[in-house]
Amino acid sequence: MVDPTTLSDEPLTVDTVEEDVRPDDRVDDARHDLENRLKREYVTSVKEALEEGDKGAVYDLVEPLHPADIADLIELIDNDDRADFAAAISDLMSVEVVAELNDHVREVMMEAMAPEAVAAITELLDTDDAVQLLEDLDEDDQRAIIAELGPETQAAVNSALSYPEETAGRLMNRHVMAVPEHMTVGDLIDYLRDEGDLEHDFHEVFVIDAAHHPVGTCALNWILTSPRNIKLTDVMKRDQTLIPVTMDQEEAALMFQKYALISAAVVDESGRLVGQMTVDDIVHIISEEAGEDALLLSGAGDGDINEPIREAYTARVRWLVANLGTAVVASAIIAFFGAAIEELVALAVLMPIVASIGGNAGTQTMAVAVRAIATNQLTRANTWRIVWRELRVAVLNGATIAVLIGIAAGLLFSPQMGAVIAAAMVINIVFAGLAGVLVPVIFERLDQDPAVASSVFVTMITDSMGFFAFLGLAVAAGLAPL
Incomplete structure (x- = not known):
C-alpha cells in the first residue's frame, strides 16, 4: 500500500517509472537471448552441474528463474535426468511451474515425485487445474496422490474425475461466488467482505434460488455502482448462458466465442449450479483444439516432441498404412494404362503434376471444411450451399490452372497434349473440391471426427x-494405345 503523504506534487513521468523498475525485473541477458528464450550456454551449465551431482550449483543456477522459465528448462533437459533435476530444485517446483509444464513432461515428473509432494501441489491448485494434473497418471499413482489430499479437495477431484474427459465437468472450477436471490446489494457487499472467498478470481456473482438453480448474474461493476438498498433481483442480468456439465469442451468454447462470455455457470442434470467456466480456460481449449485438428489432418497424433516414441509411432503408422492402401489404388490405375505410358513418355512426365495440383486443391478445401464444421459454420442447414460454393471455387481454380499448364504442355509437347492435360486438370480439381468438402461432412454425419481420416480419403x-x-x-484422344 502506498502512503499518499509520501507522494510529491510533481507529476509521475515515464522516466520516473523506469528508474523505479528493479534490475531483477528485467530480462537477465546471461540466461536469456533477445527472444527471451533460455540460452544454450546457460542450459548446458545446468546440465553439467546435474551430471556432476552438484545439487547446490543446480539450485543456485535455477533459483532466479521465473516459474515459466523453470518449466521450459525442465523440458530442455533429457527425460532420464528430469527426476534428478526435480529433486535438486524440489522447493522451486511450485504450482506455477507445474501448471506451465507440457502435458507429457508433467506426467513423467509427477510419476517421479512422491505422492505426498504431488498432493501438496495439488492442494494449491484450482479444481480444474488439479484434475488436469492427475487425469493422465496411472490409476495406481492417481489413487495414491488422491489419498494424500484433504477431504474437501479429495471430494472435488473425485467428483470431477467422474465426468468424461474433455467435458465441462472436468474443466469447470468449483470455486463459485453464488448468493441467494433475496439479498440486497448492501448484503452482498458485506458478505463479500466478511465471508466471501476472495482468494479465487471471479468476474461476476451468480444469483441462485432456493433449489440452487442459477437465476441471474451480477457483474462486479453493477454491484459497486448500485445503491445498497437495491435488491439483487432488480439489478441482476436474468439472461445468462448455462453450460451443461456433460457438454464437450469444444462446444463450450464455441458458446463463449459466440456470446462473448467472460464466465458462465455450469449446471448438472437437474439444473443446479455446480461450477463455472472462465475465459482463461476457454483460451486454452481453443488453442488446444485448433492445434489438435491441424495435427489430426496430417495424421501426426499429438504432434508433441515430448510424446513418448511408442505413442508417436502408434499414432502415425496406422495412417501411413492407410495411405499405403490408397496409394495401391492409384498405382493400379497407372498399371492399367501401362501400355499408354510406355508408348508416350510425356504421360509419365506430366502425370505427377495432375496428381499434385489436385491433392493441394483437395487439401485446401478440406482444411476450410474441417474448420467450418469445428466452428459450427458448416451445419446441416447450409451443407449444400457450401458444397455449391466450393464447386464454383474449384471450377475457377481448375480453369486458371488448366490454361497455364495447357499452354506450357502444348508448347513443349503438342497442342493435343496441352488440351488433354488442361481438361484433366479441370476434372481433377473439381473432384478435389467436392471431395474436400463432402468427405469431412460425411464423417461428421457418421459421428466421426472429420479431422482424423479425411486427408487419407481425399x-x-x-x-x-x-x-x-x-x-x-x-x-x-488417340495419343497412346490402351
Missing part, C-alpha cells in the same frame, strides 16, 4: 481421379 480420390482422367483422356 488424397486417394484426387490421386486416383487425376491419373484416371489424364491417362483416360490421352487414350481417348
Whole structure:
C-alpha cells in the first residue's frame, strides 16, 4: 500500500517509472537471448552441474528463474535426468511451474515425485487445474496422490474425475461466488467482505434460488455502482448462458466465442449450479483444439516432441498404412494404362503434376471444411450451399490452372497434349473440391471426427481421379494405345 503523504506534487513521468523498475525485473541477458528464450550456454551449465551431482550449483543456477522459465528448462533437459533435476530444485517446483509444464513432461515428473509432494501441489491448485494434473497418471499413482489430499479437495477431484474427459465437468472450477436471490446489494457487499472467498478470481456473482438453480448474474461493476438498498433481483442480468456439465469442451468454447462470455455457470442434470467456466480456460481449449485438428489432418497424433516414441509411432503408422492402401489404388490405375505410358513418355512426365495440383486443391478445401464444421459454420442447414460454393471455387481454380499448364504442355509437347492435360486438370480439381468438402461432412454425419481420416480419403480420390482422367483422356484422344 502506498502512503499518499509520501507522494510529491510533481507529476509521475515515464522516466520516473523506469528508474523505479528493479534490475531483477528485467530480462537477465546471461540466461536469456533477445527472444527471451533460455540460452544454450546457460542450459548446458545446468546440465553439467546435474551430471556432476552438484545439487547446490543446480539450485543456485535455477533459483532466479521465473516459474515459466523453470518449466521450459525442465523440458530442455533429457527425460532420464528430469527426476534428478526435480529433486535438486524440489522447493522451486511450485504450482506455477507445474501448471506451465507440457502435458507429457508433467506426467513423467509427477510419476517421479512422491505422492505426498504431488498432493501438496495439488492442494494449491484450482479444481480444474488439479484434475488436469492427475487425469493422465496411472490409476495406481492417481489413487495414491488422491489419498494424500484433504477431504474437501479429495471430494472435488473425485467428483470431477467422474465426468468424461474433455467435458465441462472436468474443466469447470468449483470455486463459485453464488448468493441467494433475496439479498440486497448492501448484503452482498458485506458478505463479500466478511465471508466471501476472495482468494479465487471471479468476474461476476451468480444469483441462485432456493433449489440452487442459477437465476441471474451480477457483474462486479453493477454491484459497486448500485445503491445498497437495491435488491439483487432488480439489478441482476436474468439472461445468462448455462453450460451443461456433460457438454464437450469444444462446444463450450464455441458458446463463449459466440456470446462473448467472460464466465458462465455450469449446471448438472437437474439444473443446479455446480461450477463455472472462465475465459482463461476457454483460451486454452481453443488453442488446444485448433492445434489438435491441424495435427489430426496430417495424421501426426499429438504432434508433441515430448510424446513418448511408442505413442508417436502408434499414432502415425496406422495412417501411413492407410495411405499405403490408397496409394495401391492409384498405382493400379497407372498399371492399367501401362501400355499408354510406355508408348508416350510425356504421360509419365506430366502425370505427377495432375496428381499434385489436385491433392493441394483437395487439401485446401478440406482444411476450410474441417474448420467450418469445428466452428459450427458448416451445419446441416447450409451443407449444400457450401458444397455449391466450393464447386464454383474449384471450377475457377481448375480453369486458371488448366490454361497455364495447357499452354506450357502444348508448347513443349503438342497442342493435343496441352488440351488433354488442361481438361484433366479441370476434372481433377473439381473432384478435389467436392471431395474436400463432402468427405469431412460425411464423417461428421457418421459421428466421426472429420479431422482424423479425411486427408487419407481425399488424397486417394484426387490421386486416383487425376491419373484416371489424364491417362483416360490421352487414350481417348488417340495419343497412346490402351
